[in-house]
Amino acid sequence: MLDERKLSVLRAIVEDYVSTREPVGSKALAERHALGVSPATIRNDMALLEDEGYITQPHTSAGRVPTDTGYRLFVDRLATIKPLSAAERRAIGTFLEGAIDLDDIVLRTVRLLAQVTGQVAVVQYPSLTRSQVRHVEIVAMSPRRLMVVVISTTGRVEQRILDIAIDLDDETVAELRNRINEAVDGKLLSEMPDAAATVADSMPIEVRPAVAAILATMVESLAGEGEERVVLAGTANLALFGTDFPGSIQPVLEALEEHVVLLRLLGEATAPSQVSVRIGRELPVEGLSTTSLVSSTYGTAGAGHLGVIGPTRMDYPGTIGAVRAVAQYVGRILEESS
Amino acid sequence: MLDERKLSVLRAIVEDYVSTREPVGSKALAERHALGVSPATIRNDMALLEDEGYITQPHTSAGRVPTDTGYRLFVDRLATIKPLSAAERRAIGTFLEGAIDLDDIVLRTVRLLAQVTGQVAVVQYPSLTRSQVRHVEIVAMSPRRLMVVVISTTGRVEQRILDIAIDLDDETVAELRNRINEAVDGKLLSEMPDAAATVADSMPIEVRPAVAAILATMVESLAGEGEERVVLAGTANLALFGTDFPGSIQPVLEALEEHVVLLRLLGEATAPSQVSVRIGRELPVEGLSTTSLVSSTYGTAGAGHLGVIGPTRMDYPGTIGAVRAVAQYVGRILEESS
DNA sequence: TCTGGCACTCAATGGCACGGAGTGCCAGTC
DNA sequence: GACTGGCACTCCGTGCCATTGAGTGCCAGA
Numbered sequence: 001m002l003d004e005r006k007l008s009v010l011r012a013i014v015e016d017y018v019s020t021r022e023p024v025g026s027k028a029l030a031e032r033h034a035l036g037v038s039p040a041t042i043r044n045d046m047a048l049l050e051d052e053g054y055i056t057q058p059h060t061s062a063g064r065v066p067t068d069t070g071y072r073l074f075v076d077r078l079a080t081i082k083p084l085s086a087a088e089r090r091a092i093g094t095f096l097e098g099a100i101d102l103d104d105i106v107l108r109t110v111r112l113l114a115q116v117t118g119q120v121a122v123v124q125y126p127s128l129t130r131s132q133v134r135h136v137e138i139v140a141m142s143p144r145r146l147m148v149v150v151i152s153t154t155g156r157v158e159q160r161i162l163d164i165a166i167d168l169d170d171e172t173v174a175e176l177r178n179r180i181n182e183a184v185d186g187k188l189l190s191e192m193p194d195a196a197a198t199v200a201d202s203m204p205i206e207v208r209p210a211v212a213a214i215l216a217t218m219v220e221s222l223a224g225e226g227e228e229r230v231v232l233a234g235t236a237n238l239a240l241f242g243t244d245f246p247g248s249i250q251p252v253l254e255a256l257e258e259h260v261v262l263l264r265l266l267g268e269a270t271a272p273s274q275v276s277v278r279i280g281r282e283l284p285v286e287g288l289s290t291t292s293l294v295s296s297t298y299g300t301a302g303a304g305h306l307g308v309i310g311p312t313r314m315d316y317p318g319t320i321g322a323v324r325a326v327a328q329y330v331g332r333i334l335e336e337s338s
Numbered sequence: 339m340l341d342e343r344k345l346s347v348l349r350a351i352v353e354d355y356v357s358t359r360e361p362v363g364s365k366a367l368a369e370r371h372a373l374g375v376s377p378a379t380i381r382n383d384m385a386l387l388e389d390e391g392y393i394t395q396p397h398t399s400a401g402r403v404p405t406d407t408g409y410r411l412f413v414d415r416l417a418t419i420k421p422l423s424a425a426e427r428r429a430i431g432t433f434l435e436g437a438i439d440l441d442d443i444v445l446r447t448v449r450l451l452a453q454v455t456g457q458v459a460v461v462q463y464p465s466l467t468r469s470q471v472r473h474v475e476i477v478a479m480s481p482r483r484l485m486v487v488v489i490s491t492t493g494r495v496e497q498r499i500l501d502i503a504i505d506l507d508d509e510t511v512a513e514l515r516n517r518i519n520e521a522v523d524g525k526l527l528s529e530m531p532d533a534a535a536t537v538a539d540s541m542p543i544e545v546r547p548a549v550a551a552i553l554a555t556m557v558e559s560l561a562g563e564g565e566e567r568v569v570l571a572g573t574a575n576l577a578l579f580g581t582d583f584p585g586s587i588q589p590v591l592e593a594l595e596e597h598v599v600l601l602r603l604l605g606e607a608t609a610p611s612q613v614s615v616r617i618g619r620e621l622p623v624e625g626l627s628t629t630s631l632v633s634s635t636y637g638t639a640g641a642g643h644l645g646v647i648g649p650t651r652m653d654y655p656g657t658i659g660a661v662r663a664v665a666q667y668v669g670r671i672l673e674e675s676s
Numbered sequence: 677t678c679t680g681g682c683a684c685t686c687a688a689t690g691g692c693a694c695g696g697a698g699t700g701c702c703a704g705t706c
Numbered sequence: 707g708a709c710t711g712g713c714a715c716t717c718c719g720t721g722c723c724a725t726t727g728a729g730t731g732c733c734a735g736a
Binding site: 233235239240250253256 | 473475477479485487489495497499571572573574576577578580586587588589590591592594595
């Protein structure tokens with residue numbers, strides 16, 4: 001159905017439209033790209049591409065503009081990812097090296113990504129559920145009030161304060177701490193429930209209910225999605241592409257404030273360490289139906305997600321390359337600092 | 339210089355311009371407001387107000403628009419703060435009541451403020467420097483690595499991990515913990531350096547250097563501004579007022595991403611529990627020179643700041659009322675939950 | 677000190693003609 | 707059958723012009 005040349009035409013349309021933002025016509029195409037055929041032929045191809053739904057005309061007597069489906073085909077079959085230049089890679093490396101703690105890493109990453117791509121960047125904090133436990137600390141603040149602190153290999157620290165039903169003396173707490181650490185050290189957070197069960201069984205019978213409660217609360221509150229966080233940067237870049245959004249950027253900004261939604265979108269991405277691209281209406285969020293999301297996991301075992309959101313009219317090869325590169329670097333940095 | 343009527347004219351201009359966004363002329367003014375004089379007279383007054391710099395014309399043969407100075411005069415002398423309706427107050431109360439922890443309080447507050455005012459809301463986390471210490475926990479993660487956790491009366495929890503030069507056994511750590519808690523309990527964070535000094539002196543001579551180092555790091559890292567955080571909401575509202583910003587909202591969005599700058603602005607506000615208004619170029623930030631900031635402290639002893647950022651053409655009486663009300667409610671909620 | 681009247685300015689609006697880019701279609705050529 | 711050149715048609719964007727209307731400044735008079 002779509003022979004080689006028609007694909008070339010589509011590719012040319014996407015490339016021209018992305019760089020000029022103007023609907024592209026047959027004549028301009030024939031001039032700017034060495035397609036080896038006349039405008040008339042290109043017109044025929046374009047008519048067919050339009051029938052197939054890959055491009056569309058804003059109005060009669062205007063050039064063509066890619067549709068979501070057109071971009072999809074472009075991304076899947078026509079684009080070759082643009083690797084970053086050596087200088088860019090070096091800049092990324094040195095910029096991220098300077099981070100002092102996890103917060104700083106995340107902050108630098110998100111700003112970097114926004115700056116490199118010129119779009120809105122989104123970085124999720126490394127997920128606790130997928131990272132390993134490095135250390136658990138249990139502190140008795142008062143006899144019936146404990147503070148539980150969990151430190152993960154990604155450097156993230158989570159604490160909870162919880163009240164229990166019976167008094168626990170310091171010794172018991174100390175013992176509990178040791179046992180828990182023995183049991184969970186190096187485990188994935190998802191494996192903690194099992195480990196926790198073992199611990200409870202090994203404690204004296206009279207404290208078991210309390211211990212079980214502690215462990216349950218701990219696992220539950222830490223494993224829950226409630227604490228997932230995302231950080232944004234570069235929302236100002238949206239204003240630069242203002243005209244790409246029909247009407248206003250208002251709904252887009254609104255959608256970006258819904259961090260829960262962003263987390264879900266990032267989480268829905270495909271296989272780890274693959275860059276996933278979701279275009280326009282493929283995103284199941286009304287406000288983002290005029291944007292594309294280029295995202296990737298980063299870190300070991302997909303510890304977290306990061307991505308870039310911009311108008312569907314975006315430089316996919318470049319953005320994909322940038323997202324991939326940044327994800328790799330962040331993964332490496334996290335590895336080193338753990 | 340400015341008699342009663344001229345002030346009324348200015349007030350009317352501000353009110354009309356805020357609600358219609360159109361430059362207001364003498365005739366319309368005479369019709370809509372019962373000023374008791376003819377348009378011609380108003381014209382004379384307007385000419386004078388323009389000479390004094392309170393209003394300006396976008397171009398000849400257009401109506402007048404308030405200047406920053408005009409808004410300033412309006413806010414200082416002409417506006418009567420609009421209290422919220424009973425229903426609104428009730429809604430605020432119940433909405434904030436539902437918060438489960440500090441993060442939740444802050445999140446709800448900022449969203450509420452954005453929603454009530456229809457502008458961008460900014461809420462700073464309760465500052466540690468101005469809140470009291472409720473509990474300090476020191477945990478030995480390994481002989482030379484400690485974790486210090488400070489819990490404040492505002493419910494904020496901060497932790498640091500730090501390496502020390504000599505080994506400290508569990509007993510010493512436990513003793514240190516007790517002494518520190520005795521010394522700092524209920525103290526303001528700003529008083530911690532003194533309290534810490536006492537503690538160091540009372541410890542055995544051989545561990546003093548290490549202890550001093552711990553305390554220094556602790557105080558320094560917690561008292562520093564580094565950990566101040568702000569949360570934003572309602573940036574999408576900016577797009578609704580897009581036409582109020584000459585050119586683009588891009589610089590505004592950019593400025594809003596600079597949380598450090600926002601913190602500084604909030605901190606510069608005036609007396610505690612007073613609502614401060616800063617208009618246009620009064621804000622020493624380029625990107626915000628077309629906006630106004632209405633802010634207030636909240637909580638006891640000005641624990642934190644919150645505010646609203648919008649175009650200079652904003653409903654000052656309403657916004658001031660909303661900011662004041664929300665600040666009061668949040669203060670109360672924090673009080674209760676501590 | 678206020679008012680009515682008058683001449684003037686200037687943004688905004690709508691109508692109109694025109695050029696240009698683009699399209700679809702068709703007949704002709706390789 | 708695939709490609710090309712030509713042609714008629716559509717329609718956006720632009721510039722131009724006249725008109726309108728809101729608003730101003732100023733002046734003479736009450």
